[in-house]
Amino acid sequence: KAGVTQTPRYLIKTRGQQVTLSCSPISGHRSVSWYQQTPGQGLQFLFEYFSETQRNKGNFPGRFSGRQFSNSRSEMNVSTLELGDSALYLCASRTGEQETQYFGPGTRLLVL
Amino acid sequence: AQKVTQAQTEISVVEKEDVTLDCVYETRDTTYYLFWYKQPPSGELVFLIRRNSFDEQNEISGRYSWNFQKSTSSFNFTITASQVVDSAVYFCALSGRFRETSGSRLTFGEGTQLTVNP
Numbered sequence: 001k002a003g004v005t006q007t008p009r010y011l012i013k014t015r016g017q018q019v020t021l022s023c024s025p026i027s028g029h030r031s032v033s034w035y036q037q038t039p040g041q042g043l044q045f046l047f048e049y050f051s052e053t054q055r056n057k058g059n060f061p062g063r064f065s066g067r068q069f070s071n072s073r074s075e076m077n078v079s080t081l082e083l084g085d086s087a088l089y090l091c092a093s094r095t096g097e098q099e100t101q102y103f104g105p106g107t108r109l110l111v112l
Numbered sequence: 113a114q115k116v117t118q119a120q121t122e123i124s125v126v127e128k129e130d131v132t133l134d135c136v137y138e139t140r141d142t143t144y145y146l147f148w149y150k151q152p153p154s155g156e157l158v159f160l161i162r163r164n165s166f167d168e169q170n171e172i173s174g175r176y177s178w179n180f181q182k183s184t185s186s187f188n189f190t191i192t193a194s195q196v197v198d199s200a201v202y203f204c205a206l207s208g209r210f211r212e213t214s215g216s217r218l219t220f221g222e223g224t225q226l227t228v229n230p
Binding site: 033035045048087090092097100103 | 145147149154155156157158159162203207216217218219220221222223
């Protein structure tokens with residue numbers, strides 16, 4: 001079974017731009033979660049989607065948003081990028097609540 | 113609120129040494145799950161083990177073993193006879209029922225950078 005895939009793997013943007021990251025979960029997994037990893041803040045939860053509905057949201061500003069499609073693929077969007085948004089963005093999928101989350105390779109975003 | 117503490121920021125050992133990574137957690141949930149993930153330089157988080165709060169039985173998988181002690185809120189990870197390929201950042205994580213909303217999230221510790229030298 002293929003693992004979680006994320007595209008693109010690397011991205012360079014400038015301040016003020018917006019960016020969309022994509023995540024394809026493991027086949028059969030209906031839950032997708034997003035995490036941000038930075039050297040200063042570590043791994044932080046962004047949001048979780050299940051069956052196209054946002055079920056949980058972390059403590060991030062409204063510039064961070066996401067959605068999930070009927071095939072369980074998910075996208076996250078960051079608008080008006082700031083330098084501090086430079087991070088590794090990790091997507092994880094699982095079959096359901098309380099099940100193990102399996103992570104993708106991440107998207108490394110650099111904001112200049 | 114949930115919290116995971118990994119007090120060891122960096123550990124350096126010589127190949128074949130045993131090494132233990134510490135993890136202490138805090139939660140008010142009565143049902144919760146503990147995890148260990150490995151993050152090699154490539155960045156992907158690799159799942160190693162999951163433990164639920166009802167099962168305090170220690171587990172061994174090859175050179176890896178885990179010691180879960182609910183009385184001290186600890187979930188420590190030991191690598192026996194370490195190898196260079198074990199070099200990575202290791203994260204302990206906690207998942208519990210999020211009271212205010214449905215669903216759950218992983219709360220991660222700060223991570224421990226393990227370097228195994230030949």
